[in-house]
Amino acid sequence: MKRIRAGTGAAAGPAAGANGTLGGEADASAVVLNSYTEWEPLREVVVGSLSGGVFPGWQESMAYTVPEAAWRLCREEGGLPLPAAHLKAAEEELDTLADVLEAEGVTVVRPDTVSHQRPFRTPHWASAGGLYAGMPRDALLVVGDIVIEAPMSWRCRYHEADAFRTLIKSWFRRGARWMPAPRPQLTEELYRTPGGAESPAAERWAVTEFEPVFDAADFLRFGEDVVVQRSHVTNEFGIAWVRRALGAEFTVSVVETDDPHAMHIDATFAPLAPGKLLVNPERYVPHRLFEGWDILPAPGPTLPPDWPMYFCSPWVSMNVLSLNPETIVVERQERPLIDALTAWGFRCIPVDFRHVYSFGGSFHCVTLDTVRDGGPAKYLAS
Template identity: 45%
Template sequence: MIVVDACDEWSPLREVVVGTAYGAMFPAEDPRMIEATMPREHWAEFRPGHSFPSWIVEAAEQELQALAETLESLGSVVHRPRRVPWSGLGGYCAAMPRDLLLVMGNRVVEAPMAWRSRRHELLAYWPLLQQFRQSGAHWLPSAVDLSVDPLTSGPSRSGQWVIGEGRPAWDAADFLRLGPRTLVGQLSHVTNRSGIAHLRTQLGPDTRVHLVQPHDPHAMHLDATLCPLREGLALYNPERLDPAQLAGSPMEGWELVPAPLPEPCDSPPLYMTSPWVSMNLLVVDHQHVFTEARDEKLQELLVSYGMTPMPMPFRNVQALGGSFHCATLDLRRDRRRTEASSSAGSTSG
C-alpha cells in the first residue's frame, strides 16, 4: 500500500515516484511562451509532433532506471508512472512528476499547468493516484478549466509575465516545502497570482505561502534558484537571488550558500533549461544528496557542509527539462525529526 506523507525537502526519503522518459516530445507551445522561457538557440525545436532525439530519450530512461534502482537499494519504495503515447496527445512526457503534482502532508494536489501540451500528463500518474486514494491520501484535482489558455485569458498585472490572470495557473515546481504548513514559491511565466490564490484555497488557511522574487526574466520553476539541503541550510542561485530577499520569510535566519557556477555542458544540449539545472538536487536524508556526476565543484561544496554527494550521470534527463528534483515526486518522508519544526512564516503576494 502506498503511503503519502511528506512536507519538506530534506527528511529521510521513504517512498517516491521516479519519472519515465518514454515517448518524450518537445512541447508545442505558443511562441510567446517558448521565447519567454526557453534557450534562444533551441526555439526551432518546439514544434508540433517533434520528438526529442531517440538516443537522448533512451539514455535518459536508463539514467532514470538507475536512479530508481539506487533509491531502492537505499531502502526507498519506488513507483513509476505508466507509459503514455505522447505523440498522439500533443503532449510532452512523464519524466518530471514534480512539475504536475504537489505533495503536502497526505494531500496530493494537481497543478493547473499553463502549458497546453501538458494537459493530458495526469494520464501517466492516474493508476498511482487511484492507489493514493485507496490508501487514505487526499486527492485534490485542479478543478480548473484547462481548455482556457492563460496566455490569452487576460493580461498580466505587471506585464512581466507572459501569462495573464484570466484563469489560475501554477506549476508545482515553483514551490518548495519547509514544513507541514509552509511553502516558499514564486510568480513566473507559468504561475500567476490567480494560481497562488487557487493553491491557497486547495491547501486551506492553515498553510502559508511566502513568495520570493528572484531576478530572473525567464522564471519557470524555483528549484534551480533555491535548494533546501536540510532545515536551516540552503543553496541559492547567486545570479538570481539576493539572500536579503528572504528577510521576513520562513527562511530568515537560515544559512544561505551560493551555488558554484555550473560546469559547461555542450552534449547533450540543454534544450529546456539553463546550466543552473545543476542546482536541481534530490536530498535523500539530512546528509545524502543526488548530484549530476560531472558537477564536481558542487559536490566539493556539499562535502564542506557535511553532506555526502551521490553523483550519478543525469545529463540526458537534464536535456529533457529537469534534473533529480523534477524527475522525482517524494510521497513519504520520515517526519519524526521534523514534527517540532516551526511552521511560522509570513504570507505575501
C-alpha cells in the same frame, strides 16, 4: 526494495469495484502520503519516465522560458519523438537513479506507460501531442497527505497527469486527499507578451490572471510553510487557489527571484536541511523568511557549452534531491558543487544525469517524494 510500476503491486492499493466503488476501506494505519519538507528522511518516491517523449507543440508563451536554440525544433517538430539515442541514454540514467534510491532503502514507484504522440484538441485549440511523464514534480504537488494536480499553462501538458492517475487513485483509495485544480481553458485570454523589468510586477509574465494556472515545481515545502515564486507558468490566481485549497494548516508565501525567465523555483532555491539553503547566485533575492538560515551560493554549472539543452538552462545542476538532512543526490560531473556540499557537511551520492538535463530537469524535477518522515513543523521566520 521492489520497484513498482503504476497499476501493479502494493502501490496500486485496492481495486475499484464494478460499480465504481472502492474495492476496500482505507487503511488508517498505513502511511500513504506524508511529505512536509524537501529534506526529511525519504521513504517512498515517484521517479518519472521519458519513454515515448515528444517535442512540445509550440506556443508563444514558451519563448520566455525555452532556450532560443530550441525554438525551431518546437515549432517544426512539435509532437514528434525526442532524439532517440539521447532519450535512450536519459532513460538509462533514470533507471540508474531508481536503483540508487532503492539501494538507499527508498521505495521507488514509476508512472504508467502512455502515448505522448497522440494529437488532441479542445473546443478552443489543438495540440500535436503531449510531452512526457519525465517530470512528476511539474504536474503534482504533495503537501502533507494531499496531492494536488497542477493546471499547467503549456497546452501540450494538458493531459500529463494521466500517466500518474493510477498512482493518484491508489493514494486516494488508501486514505490520501486528492485535489485536482480547476481544469484550465488555456484560451488566448490567458497569455500576454510580458513587459520588461520596469513593468508592473503583474505584467512581467507570459500568463495573465484569466484563470488559475501553476506548475507544481514553482512550490517548495518547509513544514507548515509553502514557498512559491510567480513565473511565466504560475500566476497569482493559481497561487491563491493553492493557498485556499491547503487551508489554515499551511502558510503559502510568495518570494521574489531575479530571473526574467522564471519557470520552476527548484533551480533557484534548494532547501537541503533545517537552516541550510542552496541558492542560485544569479537569481536569489534575500527574503525575511530565511533569516537565520545558512545560505550557500551554488557553484556555476560545468555543462559543456555545446551540450543540447532543449527546455531549460544549465542551472539544473543545482536541482539536487535530498534523501535526508545529511545525504544528497548530485550529478556526478558537477565536481565544484559536490566539493562545496561536502565541505558543508553533506554526503553526496554522485549519479550521471546530463542526458536527463537536456529534457528540462534533474533529480528534484524527475521525482515526487510521497513519503518522508516528519510532520508540519515550523522552520521559517514569521
